[in-house]
Amino acid sequence: MGMQVGHRIVLTHICGNRRIHAYVSCTTSGSRRLFFSTLDPGALHMSCAWQERKILRDAPAEGMDYYPLKLYKLRWAIETNYYEQKAFWSLNAYRIRRQNGIEHMVNLINLVHSSLKMLPYLDEHFAKYQNTSPxxxxxxxxxxxxxxxxxxxxxxxxxxxxxxxxxxxxxxxxxxxxxxxx
CATH class of the missing domain: 1.10.287 (Helix Hairpins)
Structure with missing residues (x-):
């Protein structure tokens, strides 16, 4: 699936009178998403790119304008996984907003997953599930x-x-x- 991305620095009153980076992505199907970044992409380059491959560390300055989207892609994967785990384990009703609560829920999900992985080996009633998924x-x-x-x-x-x-x-x-x- 192809995607086009546009970037502009805009003046906004949403975050106070300041300049922010606005990104618009458009897929071939026509869906569009709008992203905002209040941070300068150049600052992100120095603080985060050292963890990435050499390609990002040596990227030209104009390529770094899109670095916030790369970070958002990582965050999106984490949030999607979190949402899918909540849905799978029927925890959709839990409205957790604090970091501590999220960590507890992730730990609970991991505990349940591990328990379901071990149960077929601990209880012969469930032995037929030893080679199946949790x-x-x-x-x-x-x-x-x-x-x-x-x-x-x-x-x-x-x-x-x-x-x-x-x-x-x-x-x-x-x-x-x-x-x-x-």
Whole structure:
């Protein structure tokens, strides 16, 4: 996918009366994004480029105007990964804004991932998941939990009904057959 990028130094009142760097990217499909940088790209060159390859350290000054976008690309990858992990582990409802909270959540996600990786080797009930991804085991456990919640709710409703004997017997058979299958 091709992309065109434009750069201008603009005067704005958003960040006080100061000059900022504005970048517009446009993909071949026509979508556009606007990025702002309040920092001078030349200053970023000295503070960050030493970590990169020699190509960036020796880049001409006009090429460094786009260095904030390279940094943003790194940040975007981190933020995308963070969002995907939240979505995958069903933590979308958590609204974390502080660094400490983000670190705790990332540690929790890593702990769950590691636990799911080790569980098939620690419990023979899950041994068939030894050569699968943690996602498959997570899906299996999630499905089992949902099924048990559903069956538990159904049983409690049946027990509170006026004439539940036939329904309770059918549910007991269903629970026995599904627990043997699991």
């Amino acid at each position: 996602q498959e085991l997570r899906s299996h456990i999630s499905w089992q939990i949902q099924r048990e919640i559903f069956l538990g709710t159904l049983v409690s409703k049946a027990q509170s009904a006026k004439n539940p004997t036939d329904l309770v017997q059918a549910l007991c058979k269903l629970v026995l057959s599904t627990s043997e299958a699991a």
